[in-house]
Amino acid sequence: MEKIGHIEIRITGSKGNIELSPDNYDIREIISILENAENLLYPGDKKERPIISYNIEQGSVKHILKTSIQFIIGFNAIIGQVNNVQDIDFLDLSTAKAFENLQNIAIKKDYIFSIKTSLENTNEVKVDRTTRYIRTEAIWADAEFYFYGKITNAGGKDKANIHILTSELGTIRVQTPISFLEDYEENLLYKSLGIRALGKQHSSTGEIDTTTLKFIELVDYQPKYDDLYLKGLREKAKKSWLNEINPDDWLKEIRGGYDA
Numbered sequence: 001m002e003k004i005g006h007i008e009i010r011i012t013g014s015k016g017n018i019e020l021s022p023d024n025y026d027i028r029e030i031i032s033i034l035e036n037a038e039n040l041l042y043p044g045d046k047k048e049r050p051i052i053s054y055n056i057e058q059g060s061v062k063h064i065l066k067t068s069i070q071f072i073i074g075f076n077a078i079i080g081q082v083n084n085v086q087d088i089d090f091l092d093l094s095t096a097k098a099f100e101n102l103q104n105i106a107i108k109k110d111y112i113f114s115i116k117t118s119l120e121n122t123n124e125v126k127v128d129r130t131t132r133y134i135r136t137e138a139i140w141a142d143a144e145f146y147f148y149g150k151i152t153n154a155g156g157k158d159k160a161n162i163h164i165l166t167s168e169l170g171t172i173r174v175q176t177p178i179s180f181l182e183d184y185e186e187n188l189l190y191k192s193l194g195i196r197a198l199g200k201q202h203s204s205t206g207e208i209d210t211t212t213l214k215f216i217e218l219v220d221y222q223p224k225y226d227d228l229y230l231k232g233l234r235e236k237a238k239k240s241w242l243n244e245i246n247p248d249d250w251l252k253e254i255r256g257g258y259d260a
Helices: 027-041 069-085 093-109 178-183 227-239 247-259
Strands: 004-012 053-058 061-068 112-117 124-127 140-155 161-166 170-175 192-202 208-219
Touching: 004 027, 004 069, 027 061, 027 069, 027 093, 061 069, 069 112, 069 124, 093 112, 093 124, 093 208, 140 170, 140 208, 161 192
Parallel strands: 170 208
Antiparallel strands: 004 061, 004 112, 053 061, 112 124, 140 161, 140 192, 161 170, 192 208
């Protein structure tokens, strides 16, 4: 059976003159913590992640999130490094954003967050109104991208998106004008296509902020081996520079380099 550990996100503060507790902690705040906790533990594609179970406890409010011990060990290293350098720019984007969201809550509501794990001698990081776990915005620059893969979803009631399953980044979501989807006559679903998009990219690491992607256009994409196309390229090469090379002279030249 898989070994389980947990992370603890303890929040101290007050609601007016009343100390914070599970009894006066709103469900929307719980949802926010759960969303951020998932990104802290699993910054990448979440389809393959292990189960995360949840419990809320007294003192003032303790969020207990249980999952595979392997990921708890990794997260323990992350909070240790965050605590040491007092910076989040080195983190994966979604993890950095989760810390940033907790920082904003701490400032807005004067909460104190204490984050640690179930490991013996666990690392711990605290977030309050005096800390500054905010990304350096200057390192994120506008960029243009091409994504190739299979379209798995397209549409949306108010904000339309196209979901494309890529080999490198998993499923990504691209904000798309509703007018484009209304006017596009063919069915996009489960077709292999390319998408040209605008978004933000980390100027040092090259990481893409997939939450900022905006649609520009579709790109025709045929991921099939085209024997006739490749044969044509070979014939074209033979008629040009390859035709001018004498194979015997070329081999003598190469061997001469080794003999020397």
